[in-house]
Amino acid sequence: MRIALLGGTGDIGEGLALRLPRDTDHEVVVGSRDPEKARDRAAAYEGELAERGIDTKINGFENPMAADRADVAVACVPAYHLADTVDAVADSLDDTILVSPAVGMQRDEVGMHYNPPGVGSVTALAADAAPEDVPVVGAFHGLAAGRLADLDADLGWDVPVVGDDEAAKATVTDLIDAIDGLRGLDAGPLAAAPEVESLTPLLINVAANNEGLADLGVKFD
Amino acid sequence: MRIALLGGTGDIGEGLALRLPRDTDHEVVVGSRDPEKARDRAAAYEGELAERGIDTKINGFENPMAADRADVAVACVPAYHLADTVDAVADSLDDTILVSPAVGMQRDEVGMHYNPPGVGSVTALAADAAPEDVPVVGAFHGLAAGRLADLDADLGWDVPVVGDDEAAKATVTDLIDAIDGLRGLDAGPLAAAPEVESLTPLLINVAANNEGLADLGVKFD
Numbered sequence: 001m002r003i004a005l006l007g008g009t010g011d012i013g014e015g016l017a018l019r020l021p022r023d024t025d026h027e028v029v030v031g032s033r034d035p036e037k038a039r040d041r042a043a044a045y046e047g048e049l050a051e052r053g054i055d056t057k058i059n060g061f062e063n064p065m066a067a068d069r070a071d072v073a074v075a076c077v078p079a080y081h082l083a084d085t086v087d088a089v090a091d092s093l094d095d096t097i098l099v100s101p102a103v104g105m106q107r108d109e110v111g112m113h114y115n116p117p118g119v120g121s122v123t124a125l126a127a128d129a130a131p132e133d134v135p136v137v138g139a140f141h142g143l144a145a146g147r148l149a150d151l152d153a154d155l156g157w158d159v160p161v162v163g164d165d166e167a168a169k170a171t172v173t174d175l176i177d178a179i180d181g182l183r184g185l186d187a188g189p190l191a192a193a194p195e196v197e198s199l200t201p202l203l204i205n206v207a208a209n210n211e212g213l214a215d216l217g218v219k220f221d
Numbered sequence: 222m223r224i225a226l227l228g229g230t231g232d233i234g235e236g237l238a239l240r241l242p243r244d245t246d247h248e249v250v251v252g253s254r255d256p257e258k259a260r261d262r263a264a265a266y267e268g269e270l271a272e273r274g275i276d277t278k279i280n281g282f283e284n285p286m287a288a289d290r291a292d293v294a295v296a297c298v299p300a301y302h303l304a305d306t307v308d309a310v311a312d313s314l315d316d317t318i319l320v321s322p323a324v325g326m327q328r329d330e331v332g333m334h335y336n337p338p339g340v341g342s343v344t345a346l347a348a349d350a351a352p353e354d355v356p357v358v359g360a361f362h363g364l365a366a367g368r369l370a371d372l373d374a375d376l377g378w379d380v381p382v383v384g385d386d387e388a389a390k391a392t393v394t395d396l397i398d399a400i401d402g403l404r405g406l407d408a409g410p411l412a413a414a415p416e417v418e419s420l421t422p423l424l425i426n427v428a429a430n431n432e433g434l435a436d437l438g439v440k441f442d
Contacts, residue, residue: 108412110412110413111409113416114419160423185427186427186430188332191332194335202381202420205381206407209408217441218439219441220438221437
């Protein structure tokens with residue numbers, strides 16, 4: 001498959017751009033609002049993988065061109081950029097599954113809190129922004145970006161997946177399972193996204209309050 | 222310490238009533254609105270422990286008497302009984318830490334959802350109901366009751382703990398750590414309770430949607 005990482009120049013984009021070519025045969029394309037930045041980061045990811053003996057071609061494009069002919073497009077952008085990002089690529093999403101990993105959060109003096117948009121969840125916001133026939137799947141929430149991007153780090157994380165299109169959800173779950181140390185789990189339809197998204201502030205609060213814990217993920221057992 | 226399990230005749234009360242005497246030296250007292258039911262269940266827990274060669278005395282009382290002189294009182298009741306239960310024992314909570322494990326949830330056609338009360342969380346509801354000088358700690362949320370009560374089951378679960386009284390939180394965390402297979406983790410002050418409580422519907426949704434997964438708990442790593 002061809003996987004487009006929209007806004008894939010930082011945060012979890014980097015980790016997916018490195019781990020997908022290392023662990024799978026999928027083609028990765030890095031997107032950005034700035035095509036030059038996309039090309040630079042794609043080259044940097046290629047270089048890091050080459051240093052590890054992994055020979056792969058990663059192209060970088062402006063987001064709409066990155067999404068073009070992608071089987072899966074992951075919107076690796078903060079929640080407040082999500083609607084803009086989906087709008088910008090809307091015409092390129094034929095036969096593409098759109099994946100939303102963003103979470104709406106708000107920090108106050110006691111820690112991090114889940115702060116969903118009015119439509120109920122950030123995943124629902126992505127679904128609202130996407131053309132009607134584009135299946136939207138919520139996944140990759142709350143993955144600690146630094147650890148994901150560190151190819152020497154073992155993960156051992158579960159990744160809850162939500163969405164209303166079962167085939168799209170299965171495709172994304174397979175993609176997650178193909179990455180070493182990740183296990184995709186069905187967490188229900190799109191309307192169950194708030195329960196998934198609210199895990200991220202909990203992970204941040206637990207990491208902030210316990211010495212020796214950082215870059216946390218979750219395992220269900 | 223003396224640990225009172227208010228409404229400890231079922232749900233997570235049973236698991237704590239069995240595991241605390243098995244794994245620790247703490248005294249367990251079972252409370253119920255119905256003192257006869259409390260005595261019957263306490264005797265049943267004693268019997269189950271005796272069959273496993275664990276000789277322990279578990280008393281059963283009406284909730285207020287169970288709470289009397291307890292160091293820690295765990296309100297093992299559903300969220301909609303919490304305020305009543307705390308009201309009933311309010312005069313018995315001198316020098317007692319009140320622990321709230323309840324979660325407000327609502328099921329609809331797509332799964333389970335977090336549905337906190339108006340004060341923001343069920344833990345905050347417990348704090349509102351308790352006398353002002355009683356430290357309230359949120360803990361033991363989302364522990365799968367059946368697995369907790371099965372002494373042959375290994376747990377391997379993390380238990381997030383919230384509260385504003387650091388000493389009380391430390392006492393409860395030590396209590397959790399003393400149970401084999403549980404690790405208490407500081408998840409912040411009382412105002413961070415919603416992030417902890419909303420983990421429970423996610424666990425239920427993940428178990429409901431994935432074959433082979435049931436009685437789930439969580440591990441942060």
